Each structure stands twice: as C-alpha cells, then as structure tokens.
Amino acid sequence: MASHGHGPFIAAIDQGTTSSRCIVFDRDGRIVAVDQKEHEQIFPRPGWVEHDATEIWTNVQEVVAGAVGKAGLTRADIAAIGITNQRETTLIWDRTTGEPVHNAIVWQDTRTDALCRELGRNVGQDRFRRETGLPLASYFAGPKARWLLDNVDGLRERAARGDLLFGTMDSWVIWNLTGGIDGGRHVTDVTNASRTMFMNLHTMEWDDKICESIGVPRRMLPEIRSSAEVYGEIKGGVLGELLGGIPVASALGDQQAALFGQTCFAEGETKSTYGTGTFMVMNTGSKIINSYSGLLTTVGYRIGEADPVYALEGSIAVTGSLVQWMRDQMGLISTAAEIETLALSVEDNGGAYFVPAFSGLFAPYWRSDARGVIAGLTRYVTKAHLARAVLEATAWQTREIADAMTKDSGVELAALKVDGGMTSNNLLMQTLADFLDAPVVRPMVAETTCLGAAYAAGLAVGFWNGTDDLRANWRRAAEWTPRMDAETRDREYKSWLKAVERTMGWLDES
Numbered sequence: 023m024a025s026h027g028h029g030p031f032i033a034a035i036d037q038g039t040t041s042s043r044c045i046v047f048d049r050d051g052r053i054v055a056v057d058q059k060e061h062e063q064i065f066p067r068p069g070w071v072e073h074d075a076t077e078i079w080t081n082v083q084e085v086v087a088g089a090v091g092k093a094g095l096t097r098a099d100i101a102a103i104g105i106t107n108q109r110e111t112t113l114i115w116d117r118t119t120g121e122p123v124h125n126a127i128v129w130q131d132t133r134t135d136a137l138c139r140e141l142g143r144n145v146g147q148d149r150f151r152r153e154t155g156l157p158l159a160s161y162f163a164g165p166k167a168r169w170l171l172d173n174v175d176g177l178r179e180r181a182a183r184g185d186l187l188f189g190t191m192d193s194w195v196i197w198n199l200t201g202g203i204d205g206g207r208h209v210t211d212v213t214n215a216s217r218t219m220f221m222n223l224h225t226m227e228w229d230d231k232i233c234e235s236i237g238v239p240r241r242m243l244p245e246i247r248s249s250a251e252v253y254g255e256i257k258g259g260v261l262g263e264l265l266g267g268i269p270v271a272s273a274l275g276d277q278q279a280a281l282f283g284q285t286c287f288a289e290g291e292t293k294s295t296y297g298t299g300t301f302m303v304m305n306t307g308s309k310i311i312n313s314y315s316g317l318l319t320t321v322g323y324r325i326g327e328a329d330p331v332y333a334l335e336g337s338i339a340v341t342g343s344l345v346q347w348m349r350d351q352m353g354l355i356s357t358a359a360e361i362e363t364l365a366l367s368v369e370d371n372g373g374a375y376f377v378p379a380f381s382g383l384f385a386p387y388w389r390s391d392a393r394g395v396i397a398g399l400t401r402y403v404t405k406a407h408l409a410r411a412v413l414e415a416t417a418w419q420t421r422e423i424a425d426a427m428t429k430d431s432g433v434e435l436a437a438l439k440v441d442g443g444m445t446s447n448n449l450l451m452q453t454l455a456d457f458l459d460a461p462v463v464r465p466m467v468a469e470t471t472c473l474g475a476a477y478a479a480g481l482a483v484g485f486w487n488g489t490d491d492l493r494a495n496w497r498r499a500a501e502w503t504p505r506m507d508a509e510t511r512d513r514e515y516k517s518w519l520k521a522v523e524r525t526m527g528w529l530d531e532s
C-alpha cells in the first residue's frame with residue numbers, strides 16, 4: 023500500500039472547461055510532469071453547452087496515469103492528490119450504477135435564463151444575494167439541477183427514491199476516485215458549494231429554504247467539507263491498481279485555486295486569471311462583503327478546521343474566447359498569438375470598441391439580454407484596429423471589475439497578480455497596467471490553478487507546514503507598470519462605457 027503523506031511529490035488534477043490535466047509538483051512548487059487531454063464541447067442548441075461526464079472521468083484517469091508515468095513515479099512517491107475544477111458545471115448521476123443521467127450542463131449554458139427570471143419574480147433577487155452571495159443568473163449550478171429534474175424523464179421519482187446524486191465536477195471526480203459505486207465519498211468543498219446557489223454563506227451549510235424554492239431535494243446534495251482535508255483515498259478501477267491508497271486531500275474551484283496558488287493569503291490581495299473567460303478574485307479575509315456593484319461574494323478557501331476566508335469575484339464570460347472567435351469564426355488570425363502581432367501593426371484602436379457580450383454580460387452587469395457590439399466603425403478601421411479592440415476589451419472589462427472591487431471593499435488595487443494563457447500576450451499585459459493604472463505581475467509558475475490545489479492537498483497531509491512555506495515558493499517572472507497618461511485613459515474609458523451601453527436590451531424578454 024501507499025506510504026500515506028510521505029512521498030516527495032504532490033499531484034493535482036485540473037478538470038477544466040476545455041480539458042482535464044494533471045500536474046505533479048515537487049516541494050518547491052516546481053512542475054515535474056504534466057499530462058492533458060481535451061474533451062468534446064457539445065452544443066445541442068444555441069446558448070446550450072454540455073460535457074459528457076463519462077468522457078471527462080476517463081480523461082481524468084488517463085491524465086493522472088500519464089503525468090505520474092511521465093515523471094517515472096509510483097504511488098509511494100506521491101504524498102497526496104488535490105482537485106481543482108471548472109465551477110458551476112452541473113451533473114446528476116445514479117449512485118447505484120455510477121451512470122450520469124444526462125450530460126453535464128456547463129457553466130456557460132444559458133438554458134436556465136427564463137427559470138432564473140421566474141425565480142426572481144417568485145422569490146426575489148435580494149433573498150438569493152443575501153444568503154448565497156450570488157445574483158440569480160443562469161451561470162450558477164442550482165437552476166441547472168432544477169432544469170434536469172424538470173426535463174429528464176423519471177428523474178423526480180428516482181430522486182425521491184434516493185438513487186440520485188447531484189454534484190459539480192469536484193464531487194464527480196472525488197466520488198469516482200474514492201471508489202464510485204463501491205463506497206465513493208459524495209462531498210464537495212466550500213468554494214464549489216458557494217457557486218451552487220444552495221449554500222448559505224453565513225452558516226456554510228445547505229440552506230433548506232433556498233433548496234426548496236429552487237426545487238431541488240436536499241438529500242441529493244453532497245456533504246460540504248473544507249478545501250483541504252483528506253476526503254478519502256484512491257480506490258478501485260485503473261487508478262486504484264496504479265495509485266490505490268493515495269490520499270485525496272483537496273478540492274477548490276479553479277479560480278479559488280488560482281487565488282491560493284498565487285499565494286493571495288492576505289486581505290486585499292487580488293489575482294486575475296486570463297483564459298477562455300477571465301475571473302478576478304480578491305481575498306476579503308473573514309469579511310463577507312455584500313456587493314452593491316455587481317460582484318459575487320464567494321468563499322476563497324477553507325483550510326481544514328480553520329475559519330473560512332471569503333472573497334469578492336468579478337467574472338467575465340468572454341476574453342480568450344474572443345481571440346479564438348477572431349481566429350476560428352472570422353479567420354482574421356491563424357494562431358491566438360498572432361493577435362498581438364496584428365494589434366502592434368497599428369498605434370491605436372482607430373476609434374473601434376468591441377464589447378463581446380456573446381452570452382450576455384456577466385460582472386458587473388449580469389444582463390442576459392445583452393449581445394456583442396462593435397462600436398465606432400468607420401471606413402478607416404482595419405482588422406489591425408479590431409485586433410487592438412479585442413485586446414482592449416479584456417483590459418477594460420478588468421478595469422470595470424477593479425473599480426467595482428474598490429467600491430465594495432474600500433481597498434485600492436495595489437498590484438494585480440495575473441496568470442492564464444492570455445498572459446503570454448505582452449501588449450495585453452501592458453494595456454492592462456495602463457487601463458488599471460496599477461502594476462501587473464506574473465509569477466514564474468503560470469499553472470497557478472493546479473499549484474493551488476497541490477498546495478491545499480500538501481497542507482492537508484503536512485507536506486508543507488503552513489502558508490509561509492508556500493509564499494516562499496512564489497517568484498516574479500515579469501512585471502508591467504502603467505505608462506498611459508490619465509487624460510487618455512479617462513477619455514478611452516468613457517468611449518468603452520458608451521459601447522457597453524449599446525449591447526444592452528438586444529434580446530427581448532420572451
């Protein structure tokens with residue numbers, strides 16, 4: 023059997039929106055091996071996005087075995103394994119067969135728009151915000167679970183019999199890793215639970231009244247645990263043979279994991295992750311800050327029995343995916359990196375502003391009736407100006423969230439720690455520093471999401487002694503300082519905000 027918690031490495035699984043990966047880290051937080059596999063994006067109708075959870079579980083097993091194999095390790099070398107995941111993506115499965123009852127409904131999916139409006143009318147927006155920290159929006163898991171119960175034949179009866187389990191992807195992966203139908207643990211962590219709309223932020227427990235008003239039986243929900251503790255051990259299946267006995271010792275939603283991996287342990291410290299979407303998260307310590315500016319109040323992390331650490335979050339649905347759209351749908355570039363070369367071929371945006379409200383606007387607006395707009399077009403505008411406008415869209419959306427965070431928390435942004443695929447774009451990073459009027463800093467280990475999950479798992483098994491050990495691992499790789507004059511910044515910001523206004527109300531309520 024495994025040597026529990028004594029091996030010199032920690033593994034972390036990142037079950038993301040487009041792929042699943044596993045990274046093995048050493049004690050200094052350095053990457054030893056990586057394996058990754060994409061899964062299919064299923065679009066049954068416009069606005070609907072699904073994943074095949076069985077494919078995801080197969081991929082997770084493959085990447086764990088792959089990373090461990092590449093590193094040449096055995097179970098005795100690995101002290102623990104941690105999990106981080108795309109958040110809100112919702113699954114219901116049968117505990118007796120281990121089979122999902124339907125594809126997972128992905129966080130970007132907008133099918134519950136009408137249901138959310140109805141809940142808003144019947145129960146009231148404020149009630150959800152007050153108890154869960156979240157506005158009523160199709161983004162979150164609760165209404166997705168209700169949709170499944172309403173729309174998959176026989177589900178309510180099966181739920182009443184106690185055969186069905188609800189979970190976000192952390193729960194699905196942990197249940198399978200720890201034995202599945204043979205005693206798998208049905209748990210979630212506080213960070214993932216805080217995105218369901220079922221958890222009361224103040225008690226950190228499922229809120230019976232809210233579950234009832236959304237219409238999902240509480241008995242389907244997993245047990246809420248901390249983000250760093252041993253939930254169980256790897257057991258059964260392919261991984262059981264290879265890595266059986268390794269403690270499964272952390273779970274964090276991917277944006278909270280990045281906060282942890284960026285070592286934002288002090289109140290006011292903030293990170294922003296630039297991938298398909300962008301998620302800016304500020305540590306607010308023991309304070310539950312109610313947002314009046316369109317941010318989410320969420321759980322940052324909870325380490326074992328310690329008090330929970332809360333956070334404010336600004337979620338942007340479309341950033342890197344706009345670059346993909348320029349590449350795949352418009353054919354204006356052939357690789358994502360080319361957006362920078364193209365944008366650098368001109369001095370400015372030529373008067374064009376691009377607001378990519380492709381699936382409505384998330385923070386700080388939460389408007390599902392908004393759709394994308396390119397404003398300020400004249401014959402002067404070229405594809406290079408559009409490339410600038412694409413990058414500026416990401417930077418302005420970040421600026422809007424930074425403003426909201428300052429308003430809600432009273433804390434001025436001292437510096438922004440960044441990570442994610444888009445941070446390899448130097449022009450974007452400089453633009454960000456210019457628009458924020460604050461330094462932007464990128465760490466040496468850009469894989470902060472997996473690193474955060476590894477750190478939490480390592481703390482749970484005593485591999486690292488405390489957060490000071492982790493801070494010591496953080497190293498700056500690059501920094502961008504603001505160079506734009508205030509007058510230009512303010513003028514451009516006004517134009518951006520005018521363009522945003524023009525996206526609203528495009529869709530009719532019906």
Ligand SMILES: Nc1ncnc2c1ncn2[C@@H]1O[C@H](COP(=O)(O)OP(=O)(O)O)[C@@H](O)[C@H]1O
Nearest residue numbers: 040297298342343345346358359442443444447
């Ligand atoms: N040099 C670049 N400039 C702008 N965007 C980029 C660049 N390289 C990658 N991207 C964008 O970053 C995203 C990939 O980042 P990643 O962190 O892997 O995303 P995720 O974890 O959300 O899948 C893609 O949407 C891609 O378009």
Ligand SMILES: O=P(O)(O)OC[C@H](O)CO
Nearest residue numbers: 038039108109129297298
């Ligand atoms: O998998 P990512 O990196 O696109 O992250 C998705 C977020 O967790 C959605 O809230």
